[in-house]
Amino acid sequence: MNLTDKITVVTGAASGIGLATAKAFAAVGGTVYLGDLNEADGEQAAADIRSAGGTATFIPLDIANDDAIAAFKDQIISESGRLDVLANVAGWGHTEFFVESSPASWDKEIDINLKGPMKMCHAFIPGMFEQKYGRIVNVSSDAGRVGSLAESVYAGAKGGQIAFTKALAREGARYNVAVNCTCPGPTETPLLADTAENIQAALKKAIPMRRFGQPEEIADAILFFACERSSYCTGQVLSVSGGLTMVD
Numbered sequence: 345m346n347l348t349d350k351i352t353v354v355t356g357a358a359s360g361i362g363l364a365t366a367k368a369f370a371a372v373g374g375t376v377y378l379g380d381l382n383e384a385d386g387e388q389a390a391a392d393i394r395s396a397g398g399t400a401t402f403i404p405l406d407i408a409n410d411d412a413i414a415a416f417k418d419q420i421i422s423e424s425g426r427l428d429v430l431a432n433v434a435g436w437g438h439t440e441f442f443v444e445s446s447p448a449s450w451d452k453e454i455d456i457n458l459k460g461p462m463k464m465c466h467a468f469i470p471g472m473f474e475q476k477y478g479r480i481v482n483v484s485s486d487a488g489r490v491g492s493l494a495e496s497v498y499a500g501a502k503g504g505q506i507a508f509t510k511a512l513a514r515e516g517a518r519y520n521v522a523v524n525c526t527c528p529g530p531t532e533t534p535l536l537a538d539t540a541e542n543i544q545a546a547l548k549k550a551i552p553m554r555r556f557g558q559p560e561e562i563a564d565a566i567l568f569f570a571c572e573r574s575s576y577c578t579g580q581v582l583s584v585s586g587g588l589t590m591v592d
């Protein structure tokens with residue numbers, strides 16, 4: 345797999361799956377722009393990639409903030425002139441039974457997991473259409489395919505991200521812009537560490553491979569959709585979850 349000469353963006357790149365994705369992109373030749381709310385860890389991640397011989401720049405980004413997205417885009421376009429690959433990895437969730445939730449508590453999950461990736465696509469897809477090349481990879485969740493106990497709003501947002509991916513793929517195909525989606529199952533990152541231990545134990549029991557995923561295993565699937573090895577794929581949804589979900 346190869347991203348030589350490709351200008352790439354990874355959101356949520358300061359941690360977990362986004363960090364592994366940024367490293368994977370850089371390792372195969374991509375110029376990587378890392379975006380994240382967490383500036384200290386994002387700067388460190390970009391520095392680590394550069395120390396390993398890669399090309400990486402961190403730019404602060406809040407995918408829930410229109411001005412931050414505009415500034416992020418402006419810096420990339422002024423430095424590199426275009427964007428070829430957008431990996432929407434940033435996400436956030438928390439466990440709460442729906443009956444105990446209030447509409448006010450839904451906004452953050454919807455803003456980050458559904459509207460954020462939409463806004464990032466909206467910012468960058470016109471340039472991709474114009475150059476007749478683009479690869480967008482949205483990171484959803486198996487929760488968006490099969491549901492997840494006490495994560496109704498998160499699952500709803502992630503399910504929306506899957507539907508959005510498929511619809512946008514139909515618009516992008518004629519411009520050689522592919523839009524695909526990966527759905528991690530439980531993966532060993534800080535996000536999973538926040539989940540209650542009894543839920544983690546139950547999840548592990550339900551996974552046919554009897555272990556959680558590693559961020560690098562999800563990054564490999566994102567890299568596949570970002571590079572030419574997936575040249576005839578668009579609108580596809582790939583679960584990387586140790587067999588937890590086996591959806592048609």
Ligand SMILES: NC(=O)c1ccc[n+]([C@@H]2O[C@H](COP(=O)([O-])OP(=O)(O)OC[C@H]3O[C@@H](n4cnc5c(N)ncnc54)[C@H](O)[C@@H]3O)[C@@H](O)[C@H]2O)c1
Pocket residue numbers: 355356357358359360361362379380381382405406407408433434435436437456460483484485486527528529530531532533534535536
């Ligand atoms: N870890 C899992 O078990 C799991 C399972 C299914 C799906 N996912 C999805 O994978 C993606 C990555 O999750 P992870 O496990 O690596 O989590 P993580 O918490 O390790 O990393 C998420 C990163 O996103 C950043 N972020 C959060 N809100 C942001 C915002 N508004 N703007 C910019 N950056 C923001 C955080 O600062 C963090 O660095 C998410 O979309 C998540 O929903 C994770």
